[in-house]
Amino acid sequence: MKKLGIYVHIPFCVRKCAYCDFLSFEGMFDKQGPYIGALNREIDAISEKYGIDFDNEYEISSIYFGGGTPTSVKPEYICDLLHKLIERFNVNSDIEITLEANPGTVDFESLKAYREAGFNRLSLGMQSADNAELRYLGRIHTYEEFKDCYEVAREAGFTNVNVDIMTALPYQNNDTLQKTLDSLLDLSILPEHVSAYSLIVEPGTEFFEKFGEMDDNGYYTGPEGYALPIGNQERALYYQARNFLINNGYIQYEISNFAKEGYESIHNSSYWTRQDYIGLGLNASSFINNVRYKNTADLDKYIEDEKAIDEEIKLDEKSAMEEFMFLGLRRLVGVNADEFERTFRRRIRNAYGEQIDDLISSGLMIEENGNYRLTDRGIDYGNYCFSRFLFG
Numbered sequence: 016m017k018k019l020g021i022y023v024h025i026p027f028c029v030r031k032c033a034y035c036d037f038l039s040f041e042g043m044f045d046k047q048g049p050y051i052g053a054l055n056r057e058i059d060a061i062s063e064k065y066g067i068d069f070d071n072e073y074e075i076s077s078i079y080f081g082g083g084t085p086t087s088v089k090p091e092y093i094c095d096l097l098h099k100l101i102e103r104f105n106v107n108s109d110i111e112i113t114l115e116a117n118p119g120t121v122d123f124e125s126l127k128a129y130r131e132a133g134f135n136r137l138s139l140g141m142q143s144a145d146n147a148e149l150r151y152l153g154r155i156h157t158y159e160e161f162k163d164c165y166e167v168a169r170e171a172g173f174t175n176v177n178v179d180i181m182t183a184l185p186y187q188n189n190d191t192l193q194k195t196l197d198s199l200l201d202l203s204i205l206p207e208h209v210s211a212y213s214l215i216v217e218p219g220t221e222f223f224e225k226f227g228e229m230d231d232n233g234y235y236t237g238p239e240g241y242a243l244p245i246g247n248q249e250r251a252l253y254y255q256a257r258n259f260l261i262n263n264g265y266i267q268y269e270i271s272n273f274a275k276e277g278y279e280s281i282h283n284s285s286y287w288t289r290q291d292y293i294g295l296g297l298n299a300s301s302f303i304n305n306v307r308y309k310n311t312a313d314l315d316k317y318i319e320d321e322k323a324i325d326e327e328i329k330l331d332e333k334s335a336m337e338e339f340m341f342l343g344l345r346r347l348v349g350v351n352a353d354e355f356e357r358t359f360r361r362r363i364r365n366a367y368g369e370q371i372d373d374l375i376s377s378g379l380m381i382e383e384n385g386n387y388r389l390t391d392r393g394i395d396y397g398n399y400c401f402s403r404f405l406f407g
Contacts, residue, residue, distance in 0.1 A: 018107075019073035020285040021100060023054065024296030025085040025093070026314070029120060033153035033225075036217035038298045038312055039083040046314060050297070051092045053321040057295055058099055064322045065293075065303055073291070075104045077111045077282035080134075086120040094132035101133060111136055111281040113177075118156035118164040126171035136280075137168050138177040138210075144198035145191045148184050153221065158198065165202055175278060177208035182252040184214055185226075185242040192252055196259045205263070207278040211256045212271050213249060250395055270345050270394055287342045289335075305330050332359065336366055340404035344397075349388025363387070370403040 026039045027047055040046075062069055078100055085093055097112065113136040114129055121129075126137075143149050144158040156164075168176060180195055199205060216226050216235065227237030233245055244252055257267060265273035269287065272280065285292055294300045298312040309326035311317050330338070336359055343350035355363040364371060371387060374380035379393035379400055393400050 016074040016105065017072060018076040018285070018290055019069070019104075020077045020079070020282050020290060020292035021075060021104070022282070022292060022294045022299060023078070023080045023085075023096060023100075024294065024299045025080060025082040025088060026050070026297050027087050028082060028084040029087050029117075029155050030153060031221075033151070033221035034214060034216070036220050037083065040314070043314075046318070047088050047092070049318045050314070051088070051096065053318045054096060054296055055099060057321040058096075058103055060322055061103075061293065061295075064324075065301070065308075067303065069104060073105065075100075075106045075110060076290075077113070077285060079113045079115075079282040081113075081115045084117050084120055085114060086116040086125065086129075090125045090128050094128060097132050097134065111175075113138055113280070113282055115140070116164075116168075117154075118161045121164060121167075123167045123171055126168050126173070130172040135173075136175040136177070137173045138179065139165060139168065140179045141165075141195075141198075142179060142181045143184065143187075143191070144195040148187060148191060151185055152181075162198075162202065165206075169204060175208070176206050177210060177280070178206040179210045179212065180256065182211060182213050182256050183244045183249045185222075185239070187244060187252065189252070189255060192255055193259075196256060200263070205275070208272070208274045208280060209260055209265060210272050211253075211260065213253055214243070216243070267347050269347065270397065284346075287346050289338060289342060305335060335359070337404050340367065341401035344387075344389055344401060344404075347388060349386045352385045352387065367404060374400060374403065 024038075027043060028039050028041060031039060031041050057064070078097070080093060080097075093114070112134050114134045115138045117140045139161070140154075141158070141161045142152055142154060146157050149157060165176070165178070178199065182192060199209070216222050216228065218228070223237075225237050225239045226235040226243055227240055228235065230236055234240060235243055235245070260273045261267060264275060266276060266279075267273050268279050269283070272283065274280070289302070291303050292301060293303070294310065297310060297314055297317045299310045301308040307326070307328045307330065308324050311323040311325045316323055339355060339358065340350060350363070352363045359366070371380065374393065375382065379390060379396060380387055381390055389397065389400055
């Protein structure tokens, strides 16, 4: 059987953060029940929707509830959905089941209920240990509330916890970032996984109104653009976080992700290795048998017709090879030449020899034991490196 990941999108949150460009809505309590109903119907109709016999073709290796903030809706909604998924699909015995949560939306009783329902991995959004930075981000919690939430999660039985932190925040400097990094050591147990993301100002967000978009010289054009760390300053913050995490026993396995040995995210890794996955819910994406699908982004339309697909793209060989390269190069191990040949029945250098040679000669890529991976400098210029496999 082939492996399959399942992503469930819960688009509701208490308050939308100033940097968030995900499809999510504040409150909308009157829509939450109908939306959960539509999710249940989509699960029931999944084989009809995609014309695939999931029972005989796939085994589920991971389930991930994201958003939005899944824990901002009633816990019974989430637990019941998980029970339905476990009953509906062939579930691997060592399946990873992740729940995203934010401080201020959970307590001991709800976390215990989630754990007993089958969630075995929790992803908590800390972002920063500096309360001024948290306020500027529009977060609903303080660092102290995050720490209390983390300890309660441990008491509720979670032994695999990811913590999100962010670098290159407005007005962030080495001292405030170090405060965030050091705070990880103050927790009773070090998180098994840390995601350390650099802030990207996206159109449609509150931050975009403040900072604008980056111009050709690398400066943001908005009235507060000067407040964002850019260029060497942004890179210095990234390496400060990376070096701290590595020095404290974490393995960097992807550009923004660090794990204790054996705790790499199964679900997120499936995206970077182009494993099949289903996305359930509003605007959720699926990748099945080399076809990409996207559900409607219209909330009312989804509630009325949970099978509504707005996009369906069959990838040709060129597009599939491009994805193999730019997704695989996000991983620190890089892309494997033998795996490329098994997948596409051609040698990697026959397809991308010129690009590989140019990147190696520029010090942006290295070849080791049949794996092509980015160097530290290549990671710094990651978008350029990825684009070489998109545009030649």
